[in-house]
Amino acid sequence: MNKSDxxxxxxxxxxxxxxxxxxxxxxxxVQGDLEEEFEYQVxxxxxxxxxxDYARNIVEFIKPFAIKRxxxxxxxxxxxxxxxxxxxxxxxxxxxxxxxxxxxNIVGLALGMTCCLVIxxxxxxxxxxxxxxxxxxxxxxxxxxxxxxxxxxGSYATTIRYPEGRLQIPIADVKQAxxxxxxxxxxxxxxxxxxxxxxxxxxxxxxxxxxxxxxxxDFFKMFSYDILAGDGNTALKxxxxxxxxxxxxxxxxxxxxxxxxxxxxxxxxxxxxxxAVFENVTSLSSMKFEFLLNWESQMTRLGWASNIARTTLQxxxxxxxxxxxxxxxxxxxxxxxxxxxxxxSLGLQLFHDQYLVDNFINGKPKGGRIKFVxxxxxxxxxxxxxxxxxxxxLATARSAKRxxxxxxxxxxxxxxxxxIGQFFGESMVLSFLALLLSLALLHLLLxxxxxxxxxxxxxxxxxxxxxIVMLCLMLFTGLVAGSYPALFxxxxxxxxxxxxxxxxxxxAIWIRRGLAGFQFVISIVLIIVAIVISQQTSYVxxxxxxxxxxxxxxxxxxxxxxxxxxxxxxxxxxxxxxxMALRMPGIAMVDRSSEAPHAMSFVVDEHDGLMExxxxxxxxWEGKEKESGIGFKPMSVGFDFLKTLDLKVVExxxxxxxFATDSTDAFMVNEEAVKQMGMKDPIGKWxxxxxxxxxxxxxxxxxxxxxxxxPIKPLILDVKEYEYFGVMIIRTEPGKxxxxxxxxxxxxxxxxPNYPFAFQFVDQEYEKLYSNEQVITKLSNASAVLAIMISCxxxxxxxxxxxxQRTKEFGIRKVLGATVTNIVSLLSKDFLKLxxxxxxxxxxxxxxxxxxxxxxxxxxxxLSWWIFAFAGGTALLIAFLTIxxxxxxxxxxxxxxSLRSE
Amino acid sequence: xxxxxxxxxxxxxxxxxxxxxxxRSLRLNQVHASLHRLEEKGMITSKMGEPxxxxxxxxxxxxxxxxxxxxxxxxxxxLRENLWNMMPSSMKPIAGx
Numbered sequence: 001m002n003k004s005d006x007x008x009x010x011x012x013x014x015x016x017x018x019x020x021x022x023x024x025x026x027x028x029x030v031q032g033d034l035e036e037e038f039e040y041q042v043x044x045x046x047x048x049x050x051x052x053d054y055a056r057n058i059v060e061f062i063k064p065f066a067i068k069r070x071x072x073x074x075x076x077x078x079x080x081x082x083x084x085x086x087x088x089x090x091x092x093x094x095x096x097x098x099x100x101x102x103x104x105n106i107v108g109l110a111l112g113m114t115c116c117l118v119i120x121x122x123x124x125x126x127x128x129x130x131x132x133x134x135x136x137x138x139x140x141x142x143x144x145x146x147x148x149x150x151x152x153x154g155s156y157a158t159t160i161r162y163p164e165g166r167l168q169i170p171i172a173d174v175k176q177a178x179x180x181x182x183x184x185x186x187x188x189x190x191x192x193x194x195x196x197x198x199x200x201x202x203x204x205x206x207x208x209x210x211x212x213x214x215x216x217x218d219f220f221k222m223f224s225y226d227i228l229a230g231d232g233n234t235a236l237k238x239x240x241x242x243x244x245x246x247x248x249x250x251x252x253x254x255x256x257x258x259x260x261x262x263x264x265x266x267x268x269x270x271x272x273x274x275x276a277v278f279e280n281v282t283s284l285s286s287m288k289f290e291f292l293l294n295w296e297s298q299m300t301r302l303g304w305a306s307n308i309a310r311t312t313l314q315x316x317x318x319x320x321x322x323x324x325x326x327x328x329x330x331x332x333x334x335x336x337x338x339x340x341x342x343x344x345s346l347g348l349q350l351f352h353d354q355y356l357v358d359n360f361i362n363g364k365p366k367g368g369r370i371k372f373v374x375x376x377x378x379x380x381x382x383x384x385x386x387x388x389x390x391x392x393x394l395a396t397a398r399s400a401k402r403x404x405x406x407x408x409x410x411x412x413x414x415x416x417x418x419x420i421g422q423f424f425g426e427s428m429v430l431s432f433l434a435l436l437l438s439l440a441l442l443h444l445l446l447x448x449x450x451x452x453x454x455x456x457x458x459x460x461x462x463x464x465x466x467x468i469v470m471l472c473l474m475l476f477t478g479l480v481a482g483s484y485p486a487l488f489x490x491x492x493x494x495x496x497x498x499x500x501x502x503x504x505x506x507x508a509i510w511i512r513r514g515l516a517g518f519q520f521v522i523s524i525v526l527i528i529v530a531i532v533i534s535q536q537t538s539y540v541x542x543x544x545x546x547x548x549x550x551x552x553x554x555x556x557x558x559x560x561x562x563x564x565x566x567x568x569x570x571x572x573x574x575x576x577x578x579x580m581a582l583r584m585p586g587i588a589m590v591d592r593s594s595e596a597p598h599a600m601s602f603v604v605d606e607h608d609g610l611m612e613x614x615x616x617x618x619x620x621w622e623g624k625e626k627e628s629g630i631g632f633k634p635m636s637v638g639f640d641f642l643k644t645l646d647l648k649v650v651e652x653x654x655x656x657x658x659f660a661t662d663s664t665d666a667f668m669v670n671e672e673a674v675k676q677m678g679m680k681d682p683i684g685k686w687x688x689x690x691x692x693x694x695x696x697x698x699x700x701x702x703x704x705x706x707x708x709x710x711p712i713k714p715l716i717l718d719v720k721e722y723e724y725f726g727v728m729i730i731r732t733e734p735g736k737x738x739x740x741x742x743x744x745x746x747x748x749x750x751x752x753p754n755y756p757f758a759f760q761f762v763d764q765e766y767e768k769l770y771s772n773e774q775v776i777t778k779l780s781n782a783s784a785v786l787a788i789m790i791s792c793x794x795x796x797x798x799x800x801x802x803x804x805q806r807t808k809e810f811g812i813r814k815v816l817g818a819t820v821t822n823i824v825s826l827l828s829k830d831f832l833k834l835x836x837x838x839x840x841x842x843x844x845x846x847x848x849x850x851x852x853x854x855x856x857x858x859x860x861x862x863l864s865w866w867i868f869a870f871a872g873g874t875a876l877l878i879a880f881l882t883i884x885x886x887x888x889x890x891x892x893x894x895x896x897x898s899l900r901s902e
Numbered sequence: 903x904x905x906x907x908x909x910x911x912x913x914x915x916x917x918x919x920x921x922x923x924x925x926r927s928l929r930l931n932q933v934h935a936s937l938h939r940l941e942e943k944g945m946i947t948s949k950m951g952e953p954x955x956x957x958x959x960x961x962x963x964x965x966x967x968x969x970x971x972x973x974x975x976x977x978x979x980x981l982r983e984n985l986w987n988m989m990p991s992s993m994k995p996i997a998g999x
Contacts, residue, residue, distance in 0.1 A: 029950070030934065032960035033913035037930055040914070060931040 008042045010035065010054040018058050030061065083418070084425075090405075091426045102430070105394055108793045109434035109477060111786055112387025114441045118449055119380035120469060121457050126373050129355045130286050134224040135314055138182070139351035140321075142171065142311040142328075145363030147343040154360030158186065158309045159332065159344050170335040171311055171346070177331045180324045183222045183314035186295050187287060188214040197556055200755050201291075202265040203252045207756050210248055212291035214298040220276070222314045225285075228256040230276030236294050242272035244291045249277045266293070268559050268754050283456050286355040312351055321348060372776075379783055382522050384477065386790045389515045391427065391481035394797035396488065396512060406489050407497035419490035427482025428474070435474045453775055484511075513834055516798050519791040520838035520875060521845070523784070527871040528846030530777075530784035532863065536854065537773045539861050545766075546703020547597065547645040551588075551734055552762035553744070554596050554727040559755040562725060577728075577751045584743030586736035591638040594726035597645055598766040600705040603631040603713065619716065621677055621687040630676050633705060633713050634689050636720040639663075642700075644731050652683045652698030655719050663719045665694040671702045673714030689716055704859075707769040711858035729762075788875065792882045795831060799883050802827060803890040810890060811898035823891035828883040835879045839872040846871070912951070912962040913937070937965060945971030 015031070022030060034057055041050035095102045133139060145154045159170055175181050198209035220232030220243070227235070228246055235243045242264060244252075249259035256277035263271045272293065281288055315324055325348055332346055349357070349365050359368035406419060450457055560573040578590045595602055619632045639662075641647075642654045650671065655662050667687050674682050682696050702712045732740035741759070748757045767774075803810075810823055847863055854860040917933045920926065940946045951962040967975075 028960050029913065029963035032962055033930060033934070035960070036914045037917070040918075057930050060929055061934070063931060063935060 008039075008047050008050065010038045011051050014055045014058045018061065021062060034058065034061075087422050087425050088429070090422070091429050094402075094426070095430075101394060104793050104796065105391055105430055106434045106437060108387050108390045108394075108790050109431055109481065110437035110441060111790055112384045113431075113434055113438035113473060113477065114445065115383045115783065115786055116380045116473065117438060117442050118445065119376050121446075122449075122453065122455070123373055123377060125455055125457050126356065126369065129284055130352050132224060132284055133222075133351070135222055136352050137350075138314050138317055139222060140313050140315055140348040141351050141354050142313060143347050143349055143360070143365060145345050145347060147345075147363070148341060152363040154363035154365065156310045156354070158311045159336070159346070170332045171328070174313070174328055174331055178324065178327045180316045180319040180327070181313050182316055183218040184216070185219040185222050185312045185314075186214075186216040186309050187219065187312065188295065188298060188309045198758070200267055200558065201248075201252070202268065202754060203262065206252055207754055208248075208251055209756055209758055210290040212289040212293070213287075214293045214295045216295040218314075219292065220278075222312065223287075225281065226279035228277045228279055229260050230274075232276055232278075235276035236292060238273075238275070239294055239297045240271065240273050241275040241294045241297075242266075242291055243276040243278055244274055245278055245289075246280050248290050249274070270297075272297075313348070315348070324348065376779070379526075383783065383787060383790065385480075386519045386522060386787060386794070388477060388481040389519055390790055390794035390797065391430070391477075392484040393512055393515060393794050393801075395423075395427070395482070395485035396801065402485075402489060403492055403497045406492055407494040410492075410494040411498070416490045420486045423486035423489060424478065424482045427486070428478040431474050431478035431481060434477070435470065439470075512798060512801075516791070516794050516831075517834050517838045517841075519787075519794050520835050520879070521842045523787040523791040524839055524842035524871055524875045525846040525849070526780065526784040526787045527874055528842070528867060529850060530780040531867050531871060532846075532850040532854070532861070533773070533780050534777045535861050535867070536857065537770060537777045540708050540770055540773065540857070540859075541767060543708070543859070545598075546701060547647055548731075549598065549763045549766055551732045551737065552597075552645075553730045553732060553740070553759050554762060555730070555744075555748075555759045556727055557592060557725060558752075560752045561728075573751050574728075577747060580747045580751070581730070581744060584740075584747060586733050586738075586740030586743055587730060588733050589640055589644045589731040590728060591640040591644045592726060592728050593637045593641055594635050596727050596760070596762070596765065597705065597729065598762050599707065599769060600633050600635065602635075603633055619687075619689055621679070622685040623679065624677070630714060632673070632689075633715050635705075635715065635717050636726070637717055639719055641717075641729070644729050647703060648701040649698050650701045652696070654698055655717075662697070664692075666697045666719060667694045668698045668700055668717040669696055670700040670712070670715040672712045673716060674699060676714050687716070689718065692718065694718065708859040709857055730759075788878060792878055795879055796882050796886060799827065799831060799886040802830075803886060807890065807893075807898040810893070811895035814891075814895040815899070820888070820891040824884060824887040827887040827890070828880065831883050832876065832880060835876050836872075839875065843868045843872070911965040916965075940971070941965075944968060945974055 018031060018034070019027065034054060037057065038050050038054045041053050045053075130136070141156060142158070143154055143156050144159055145152060169186075171184070175184050198211045200207055200209050215236055217236050220227065220235055225232075229249075230243070232243075235241060244259065244264075246256055249256045252264070253259040253262060259274045259277050262274050264274060266272055281290075313328075315321070325346070328348075329346055332344075336344060347364065353365070356370040356373060357365045357368050359366060361367060409419060446457060449455075557574065561577060562574075574592070581587050581590050619630075619634065637655075639655050639657050642649070647654075649668075652668075655666060655668065659666070667689070669677075669682065669687070679685060682699060684695055684697075686693060686695050688694070700715065700717070704712065705715060706713075730740070730744065744759065745757045748755075806827075810818075813823060813826075847868065850863060854863070913930060913933055916937070917928055917930055920928055920933070937946065937948075941948060946965045946967050948963045948965045951964045
């Protein structure tokens with residue numbers, strides 16, 4: 001046979017095909033024969049023919065006898081049931097034998113998993129909000145980016161303008177101008193969503209309050225809210241139409257069907273006809289409303305309440321968003337005043353994103369709730385990792401004992417793969433048990449979790465995705481947790497193990513220490529976070545706001561109470577109510593203010609009020625420069641307002657009935673306003689709000705008119721004794737709240753019989769402003785406790801391991817006269833050092849995170865050293881106790897026991 | 903054929919032998935399939951031979967005839983002879999051609 005350098009080879013693809021189909025036990029001979037024949041052909045018929053023949057041969061070999069696998073009598077190692085059974089037995093025995101170890105393992109893993117599951121459910125819930133609309137992928141919110149003197153802000157406000165004193169919405173006709181726009185819906189919002197306060201509806205002698213909003217004609221066409229009765233497409237078409245929820249329909253009329261066509265009286269002012277009943281809005285919708293009024297009706301018949309209306313567009317599928325945006329902008333710009341210093345441009349954001357991404361940075365939507373979602377996903381994963389690390393540490397700690405088993409198995413002939421399989425299997429069993437436990441925990445915890453996040457999360461047992469996630473979680477935990485012991489233990493050399501000289505390399509020890517250190521870094525960071533957040537929250541709740549918020553009630557002024565009473569001013573219903581209430585027990589003071597004192601959100605800047613003042617700014621003052629851009633909070637009050645709230649006057653005097661001019665000419669401002677206006681000697685200077693001009697008579701000490709997230713804003717106060725809108729503020733006598741409420745109700749029923757009696761406590765409402773922070777406080781406390789618990793379990797594992805490794809050493813030391821203290825300190829020194837090092841890493845991280853978080857508050861606590869000291873101290877103390885418990889045990893052990901063997 | 907190639911019977915070898923002796927064209931897969939069937943029937947047995955360098959180190963499956971196989975061969979031979987003998991002698995030369 002001539003052996004040339006390039007030996008002819010058969011076509012490779014054919015060989016590969018053969019390998020693929022041919023039964024393994026036949027492959028060798030078949031391929032051998034084929035190749036021999038190929039070489040024979042090369043010599044007799046040439047290479048080309050040989051290759052062709054070879055390929056043909058291979059194709060011809062595709063026959064049942066060649067494909068059929070042999071059912072062998074020698075067991076395939078991958079399917080050996082006996083061996084698996086044996087693994088399970090060993091796993092079960094190990095579980096039972098080391099009860100405390102197994103308990104620590106399973107509990108630790110279960111805690112981590114529960115945490116992970118809860119967070120997973122929460123995130124799933126957050127992401128599912130607003131996800132139910134059929135046209136969801138075509139709905140876009142319009143947002144407004146305003147560039148004013150190079151200060152760029154963004155919001156969902158709909159651009160409006162007032163040509164010749166009439167209100168106009170430039171984007172209203174966009175449907176005709178831009179063909180890609182299929183629909184446009186306005187959804188009006190008040191100062192707060194949905195409208196800021198409940199409104200009263202009457203039918204016959206029934207009167208209830210509901211919170212709802214106003215929406216334009218296409219609303220139900222674009223958004224998928226279930227319509228129970230009536231036609232959604234035409235529901236909001238007429239001026240007098242109203243769509244109500246099932247709940248509202250049932251309260252007034254019994255059933256949704258009966259509600260159709262009935263007339264509801266709104267605020268004792270206008271009648272609306274029910275044109276549709278929709279299913280109660282679920283918690284999955286970010287827009288919450290019990291009723292929707294016709295939008296035009298609000299604008300033409302009820303008056304414009306605020307310009308915070310959201311515009312949602314339905315864009316044709318497949319349309320290029322950038323083009324549509326440009327077209328819309330071109331359309332709207334054409335209608336805007338080119339000389340306006342405020343440059344407005346519009347942008348589109350997917351409606352579904354608005355719930356999670358509701359913050360504006362540089363005029364574009366960015367951040368918002370999505371931040372929390374991301375942070376908590378991170379926390380969840382971290383806690384799970386901590387738990388896994390734990391498992392790894394504990395398993396390696398035990399490996400000294402398992403090592404002998406591994407040695408014997410290897411000697412008997414176990415392959416490394418099957419050992420790895422065994423250990424992974426064991427960790428799977430453990431993670432399965434942990435999963436069961438965590439499911440049980442989850443069911444116990446969910447009601448509590450729902451209560452403080454005010455969500456309605458249930459564990460979706462019927463959804464397959466849930467089980468898939470569970471399975472993934474179990475596999476992931478099992479794999480991660482079991483990886484180190486499986487790979488490490490299986491790599492041990494049997495000779496070394498069985499000789500009894502098992503030493504762990506310093507690298508392995510460092511890895512484990514590193515892992516434990518990492519756990520402590522996370523735990524300490526979480527402790528710092530928890531402390532700062534709860535400190536800040538309690539600071540916010542207990543700080544003195546500048547007014548007395550205890551024993552303060554407020555009620556909306558509505559119905560009869562709003563009527564000024566014309567000439568007989570003193571006999572108006574409001575005065576009547578005030579006088580009657582003041583005579584009743586438990587009530588100290590009654591006065592009015594245009595907004596509730598704890599959350600004044602009405603701010604005017606210089607471009608508001610153009611309509612009322614024919615182009616002049618709303619707020620003006622002596623020495624004002626143009627374009628100052630200061631946002632004022634104007635407020636109109638009664639004479640007793642200062643006394644009722646217990647506000648301090650720093651300069652000048654408060655409002656008084658003794659001065660006849662006070663109701664027409666007097667203004668008060670706060671210190672911040674003086675500072676921002678840049679006034680010197682403000683008393684006596686003139687100032688004007690809208691068309692009312694007057695003089696400053698006094699300066700109020702700064703007090704908080706809204707949540708502490710924001711700095712104190714300039715405030716401007718005047719007395720409008722005979723205008724009755726806004727809220728009544730009632731100061732009750734301390735300890736007599738019940739009597740006061742009874743009195744108020746009685747008087748209210750008498751004076752304003754058509755309206756249900758409704759009231760709020762200022763202190764309670766104030767706390768509601770921080771409900772987000774309260775939730776975070778609870779969550780961060782829980783996760784800090786969880787993390788430190790899990791870390792300590794891990795530390796315990798390490799100490800146990802160290803103690804076990806050094807049993808003999810301690811025995812000898814004790815024999816030679818070491819005391820218990822000596823040995824305990826010997827063991828704990830290293831680990832405490834570890835905690836200290838983790839503290840040094842964790843403190844700056846935690847400090848930085850919290851510094852960032854505190855930036856959200858205009859009023860915040862200092863990050864003082866004691867917070868870090870306390871966090872470090874706690875971690876150290878808990879770690880020390882954990883270590884001591886184990887160290888003490890091995891220190892008091894009888895040396896005879898440990899030295900006897902061998 | 904396995905019996906003829908006593909001790910040196912394996913796939914390619916058998917095929918070439920058959921082709922030479924009978925002048926019939928034959929494919930390797932047919933040979934393998936037949937061998938496989940015969941083995942299943944128990945007429946031949948096989949074992950893997952020693953690896954040689956000629957086939958890239960792959961072993962050959964060497965086939966040998968079993969007692970049962972040999973009996974069957976004899977039986978067939980016998981049957982054919984009987985049938986041949988039963989034929990009238992006038993037919994023989996024609997059929998032989």
